[in-house]
Amino acid sequence: MNRTNTKNDVDRDDLAIEASGLVKKFGEKRAVDGIDLKVRRGTVYGFLGPNGAGKTTTIRMLATLLKIDSGSAKILGHDLVQETEAVRSRISLTGQFASVDEDLTGLENLIFIARLLGCSRRQAKERANDLLNAFGLEEAAKTQVKKYSGGMKRRIDIAASIVITPDILFLDEPTTGLDPRSRNQVWDIVRALVKHGTTVLLTTQYLDEADQLADRIAVIDKGKIIAEGTSGQLKASIGSGRLHVRLLNPDLRPQAQQILADELNTSIQLLSDPTALSALVSNADRVAYALGELARSNITVTDFSLGQPSLDEVFLTLTERQTDSEGKTQEVQS
Amino acid sequence: MTNPSLQEQIHTDTENRSNNHSTDDSLDQVITNYIPHSRANGIKTSLTFAWRALLKIKYVPEQLMDATIFPIMFLLMFTYLFGGAIAGSTSDYLQFLLPGILVQTIVTITMYTGIELNNDIRKGIFDRFRSLPIWRPSVLVGALLVDTVRYSLAASIMIGLGLVLGFRPDGGFLGVLIAMALLLIFAFSLSWIWTTLGMIMRTEKALMGVSMMVMFPLTFVSNVFVDPETLPPWLQTVVEVNPISLVVTGIRGSMHGFVTLEDISWVLLWSAIIIVIFAPLTMYLYQKKK
Numbered sequence A: 001m002n003r004t005n006t007k008n009d010v011d012r013d014d015l016a017i018e019a020s021g022l023v024k025k026f027g028e029k030r031a032v033d034g035i036d037l038k039v040r041r042g043t044v045y046g047f048l049g050p051n052g053a054g055k056t057t058t059i060r061m062l063a064t065l066l067k068i069d070s071g072s073a074k075i076l077g078h079d080l081v082q083e084t085e086a087v088r089s090r091i092s093l094t095g096q097f098a099s100v101d102e103d104l105t106g107l108e109n110l111i112f113i114a115r116l117l118g119c120s121r122r123q124a125k126e127r128a129n130d131l132l133n134a135f136g137l138e139e140a141a142k143t144q145v146k147k148y149s150g151g152m153k154r155r156i157d158i159a160a161s162i163v164i165t166p167d168i169l170f171l172d173e174p175t176t177g178l179d180p181r182s183r184n185q186v187w188d189i190v191r192a193l194v195k196h197g198t199t200v201l202l203t204t205q206y207l208d209e210a211d212q213l214a215d216r217i218a219v220i221d222k223g224k225i226i227a228e229g230t231s232g233q234l235k236a237s238i239g240s241g242r243l244h245v246r247l248l249n250p251d252l253r254p255q256a257q258q259i260l261a262d263e264l265n266t267s268i269q270l271l272s273d274p275t276a277l278s279a280l281v282s283n284a285d286r287v288a289y290a291l292g293e294l295a296r297s298n299i300t301v302t303d304f305s306l307g308q309p310s311l312d313e314v315f316l317t318l319t320e321r322q323t324d325s326e327g328k329t330q331e332v333q334s
Numbered sequence B: 001m002t003n004p005s006l007q008e009q010i011h012t013d014t015e016n017r018s019n020n021h022s023t024d025d026s027l028d029q030v031i032t033n034y035i036p037h038s039r040a041n042g043i044k045t046s047l048t049f050a051w052r053a054l055l056k057i058k059y060v061p062e063q064l065m066d067a068t069i070f071p072i073m074f075l076l077m078f079t080y081l082f083g084g085a086i087a088g089s090t091s092d093y094l095q096f097l098l099p100g101i102l103v104q105t106i107v108t109i110t111m112y113t114g115i116e117l118n119n120d121i122r123k124g125i126f127d128r129f130r131s132l133p134i135w136r137p138s139v140l141v142g143a144l145l146v147d148t149v150r151y152s153l154a155a156s157i158m159i160g161l162g163l164v165l166g167f168r169p170d171g172g173f174l175g176v177l178i179a180m181a182l183l184l185i186f187a188f189s190l191s192w193i194w195t196t197l198g199m200i201m202r203t204e205k206a207l208m209g210v211s212m213m214v215m216f217p218l219t220f221v222s223n224v225f226v227d228p229e230t231l232p233p234w235l236q237t238v239v240e241v242n243p244i245s246l247v248v249t250g251i252r253g254s255m256h257g258f259v260t261l262e263d264i265s266w267v268l269l270w271s272a273i274i275i276v277i278f279a280p281l282t283m284y285l286y287q288k289k290k
Helices: A057-063 A084-087 A108-117 A119-135 A150-161 A180-195 A207-213 A230-238 A252-264 A285-296 A309-331 B003-020 B024-032 B040-060 B060-087 B089-107 B111-121 B127-133 B138-165 B170-200 B203-221 B235-239 B243-256 B262-287
Strands: A015-026 A028-042 A046-049 A071-074 A092-093 A168-170 A201-204 A216-223 A224-229 A243-248 A277-282 A299-307
Touching: A015 A201, A015 B024, A015 B089, A028 A057, A028 A216, A028 A243, A028 A299, A028 B111, A046 A057, A046 A207, A057 A071, A057 A168, A057 A201, A092 A150, A092 B127, A108 A119, A108 A168, A108 B040, A119 A150, A119 B024, A150 A201, A150 A252, A180 A207, A180 A216, A180 B024, A201 A207, A207 A309, A216 A230, A216 A309, A224 A230, A224 A309, A224 B040, A230 A309, A243 A252, A243 A285, A243 B111, A252 A277, A252 A285, A285 A299, B040 B060, B040 B138, B060 B089, B089 B111, B089 B138, B089 B170, B111 B127, B111 B170, B111 B203, B138 B170, B138 B262, B170 B203, B170 B243, B170 B262, B203 B243, B235 B243, B243 B262
Parallel strands: A046 A201, A046 A216, A092 A168, A168 A201
Antiparallel strands: A015 A028, A015 A071, A216 A224, A243 A277, A243 A299
8 A cells, every 4th residue: 555644634615524523322322422523535434443344333323324322424525414415426335244235236236326316227238337347247237146256246246336436435344254266356447436535434354354455444342433443553552562472391381471561561471372371562662671581590492482462462552451441430420 | 775775666666566566557547537417306316215125126036926926825715615605696795795805915915025025124235325325215115116016916817817717806896906006005104103113113023023913803803805794894994994994994895896985084094194204204213223
């Protein structure tokens, strides 16, 4: 990705999506609990979070499918609530489950959508065939979608979303359940769309996917954005890396834990392997001293590694922090 | 410094990538192509939805069973089972029964509208419809249009079979046409009740259950099968206020040429009442569906 990083203060006209204080309640539960969002035009924005974090709810609100309980949002300058029609004509949505008619063929589905969008019969047919070719589905054109493989279903689904190339495309977990090859095909489609100026907002549970595609990532948990930035920024925010250490003698692990904790000034995790320890390190310089200290105490280290944190680690660390701080606020309240 | 070689590597990677993907060009093209289009009006989108429903019949012809086999089965069963006992002869009974059982059959198959809709809602495709810039009721109007075709088919089959079995409408061709028109209007309005329930009920089975619970007593405790004069007085009262009885009276009258303006008005009034209540209710539920 050779796009330059975004600045924090961006020109308002440059924003595809601008939302503030979005809230959605389902009964007592606040599924989305005050989300602010700024998405620049022509970029990919990733929502990363576990099941039930509020990703889908947020996307459904922005795609005009769910009423927002409070907050406001502008989609390409159009107010989400006041100018619903205008918003709908600029966006397209590919939901988590196949949003095409599985009883119909791929060709019929695309013609159907094209006709609904106001294409003439001839145009609709032409467009449908072009899309099927571009998405590698020409051979399945006359097959019912229910007989498609998972990857083909996903592609016809996205094809249906770009019958008229939208300015904003919402993709809800576009690659969940796909094999690596199909996943790459979907990624290629997303990249091609972005290259031509479409803004893509996608949700994913896969850190790898967010890392690969998204210019900026928002980590969502329990209806709130708990971190936001480029994948590099997110990784940097939790320290310079993770240290893994393995000992020769598992009996010495408690002692090693104490030494590392003192030296690195951070909490040390004991892994399920009885000889292994790991820690997030904010300052890589200290690692050498810490390992030296282990050697001086006659604790033999069989191997160690220090790597950039994966987004997995970023995510787990961030959600843990969130739980901690929530526990504290609850204590204060009671 | 390793930076330049790293960049070179990334560069060649990107090149390889585009070489490996033969579809890249057509993908680019299909994305940049501007498709001239203008916003489709409500009629066009409704007809497009109707086209989709017709296509579905092509792939799942079994779904026409309710509009073809059911009517034949019902008509034969009731004519020959009850004919002798109720009217002394099957052909006499047929004159009385056919208009009634026609209403019962059509009314029963209206509930499939709700089932179809309920099926759609639970699939992702509904989200797409709702995020399209189209006249929202067209989804339902299109489906109901095709249903009206199904009702006509069922009614034609029944009347045709009836004629073969000896049904002789005194109202003539015109009377039968008026009866058909009244029946279709009533069936169209009734469909909106099922679309409303289709929005509310969580599963297809639950919807079936509720529909049966409503339709079974409503069609049997009416003048479909027997003359209400033979019933105990309290039951007669129930039968008289039952809208199904009113519709049957209108249609029976039209077919045999003794319909009054009052009978016709009752059918139209009931149809109007149902539409006025349930069409907006369906649309309201449709808009706020999660």
